[in-house]
Amino acid sequence: xxxxxxxxxxxxxxxxxxxxxxxxxxxxxxxxxxxxxxxxxxxxxxxxxxxxxxxxxxxxxxxxxxxxxxxxxxxxxxxxxxxxxxxxxxxxxxxxxxxxxxxxxxxxxxxxxxxxxxxxxxxxxxxxxxxxxxxxxxxxxxxxxxxxxxxxxxxxxxxxxxxxxxxxxxxxxxxxxxxxxxxxxxxxxxxxxxxxxxxxxxxxxxxxxxxxxxxxxxxxxxxxxxxxxxxxxxxxxxxxxxxxxxxxxxxxxxxxxxxxxxxxxxxxxxxxxxxxxxxxxxxxxxxxxxxxxxxxxxxxxxxxxxxxxxxxxxxxxxxxxxxxxxxxxxxxxxxxxxxxxxxxxxxxxxxxxxxxxxxxxxxxxxxxxxx
Amino acid sequence: xxxxxxxxxxxxxxxxxxxxxxxxxxxxxxxxxxxxxxxxxxxxxxxxxxxxxxxxxxxxxxxxxxxxxxxxxxxxxxxxxxxxxxxxxxxxxxxxxxxxxxxxx
Numbered sequence: 022x023x024x025x026x027x028x029x030x031x032x033x034x035x036x037x038x039x040x041x042x043x044x045x046x047x048x049x050x051x052x053x054x055x056x057x058x059x060x061x062x063x064x065x066x067x068x069x070x071x072x073x074x075x076x077x078x079x080x081x082x083x084x085x086x087x088x089x090x091x092x093x094x095x096x097x098x099x100x101x102x103x104x105x106x107x108x109x110x111x112x113x114x115x116x117x118x119x120x121x122x123x124x125x126x127x128x129x130x131x132x133x134x135x136x137x138x139x140x141x142x143x144x145x146x147x148x149x150x151x152x153x154x155x156x157x158x159x160x161x162x163x164x165x166x167x168x169x170x171x172x173x174x175x176x177x178x179x180x181x182x183x184x185x186x187x188x189x190x191x192x193x194x195x196x197x198x199x200x201x202x203x204x205x206x207x208x209x210x211x212x213x214x215x216x217x218x219x220x221x222x223x224x225x226x227x228x229x230x231x232x233x234x235x236x237x238x239x240x241x242x243x244x245x246x247x248x249x250x251x252x253x254x255x256x257x258x259x260x261x262x263x264x265x266x267x268x269x270x271x272x273x274x275x276x277x278x279x280x281x282x283x284x285x286x287x288x289x290x291x292x293x294x295x296x297x298x299x300x301x302x303x304x305x306x307x308x309x310x311x312x313x314x315x316x317x318x319x320x321x322x323x324x325x326x327x328x329x330x331x332x333x334x335x336x337x338x339x340x341x342x343x344x345x346x347x348x349x350x351x352x353x354x355x356x357x358x359x360x361x362x363x364x365x366x367x368x369x370x371x372x373x374x375x376x377x378x379x380x381x382x383x384x385x386x387x388x389x390x391x392x
Numbered sequence: 393x394x395x396x397x398x399x400x401x402x403x404x405x406x407x408x409x410x411x412x413x414x415x416x417x418x419x420x421x422x423x424x425x426x427x428x429x430x431x432x433x434x435x436x437x438x439x440x441x442x443x444x445x446x447x448x449x450x451x452x453x454x455x456x457x458x459x460x461x462x463x464x465x466x467x468x469x470x471x472x473x474x475x476x477x478x479x480x481x482x483x484x485x486x487x488x489x490x491x492x493x494x495x496x497x
Binding site for chain 2: 057060061064110137138139140141160163164166167170174215218219241242270271277279280283
């Protein structure tokens, strides 16, 4: 396919890298808030190719990684109940809770099932009326419309043995929290392409203006990210700070309106803890009052579970750019994807796991794609 | 996990006022909720799908290119969940993985 080969042409990558280097008169610090982008940046070594011109801080863009420990512990408590079938996206199963993970609960006989879609969990509830089916509703704004629809549909169909453990987070409050932290170093952001496919970018406009930071809506492929970096650097060099859209192939300013409307109908904003970061005001979603019959925390009385984050995992320092994963004392020794201390080492979109796997790739694959 | 995967709409249904359809992801087929793009898509159109929901319509060249990039970057984990997931509802076609990328029998 001609289009394909053109897009992946290393010459184009080289040209973009050269242009970023020529444009940057000083080193700039940017943050991506998208696990997919983190994966691409680390895997392709884009940050190393731009060393001295652009430093990338890998922000809290992986929903698996930022799901707070207390929500994992609630999931574990629910999954261990004999009357519950606990359903989840596949990538939550190995996230460590205080004592174990969902996979271990399953090994001990807990009914834990992986679903592809929240509608699969709803369907399971309809077909298994003698059991309570709980779905672990995690994710950013990309996933919220799917989970909102499952709840809305459950109410419409009168499915009473279906409920959701909600741990939704939203990106703009996290960006604001990072910008207002006393030791913030981030000067510009790449906003996540598929989050903005749903939400558009109007929420980012007041942030760019108030904090005087460029925000570039960016895709997740190597060329997208290089182009997004270039657009951010060009803004920084010329003293501009607006929202721009690199990912025009997928994102419109207003987003996907019917999806946004369904999310607003089912969920409302609430304070939420982020694993490794702490509480961020109005950064999460919870079910609206008229949907609380589907709230697993209320239904099964697990809402009061609270836990303190373990101190050995330094995820918060990684997510805010104070620590690069390989510099962590536990990295690759006491913390590996097989035996993770924290969630950043579990998900393939977590910064620690991305660095860990990269080190292995380098043995057999010394050349990054763009060189 | 916020990545959407592009696929081609091959069937359209109206499940009691709930727009659904079947989408083909490089050979893997799966029932998808089309409520958020209702009125926008027809058979053979391409959509970006995330956890069983179409979130936007895309053109064919973009869809094909993106799918190949995702395959190269080993980022098709969502499709693996279909194989791991519970059996879909009886009337949904059961689909074997493997033909598309050979990663899973």
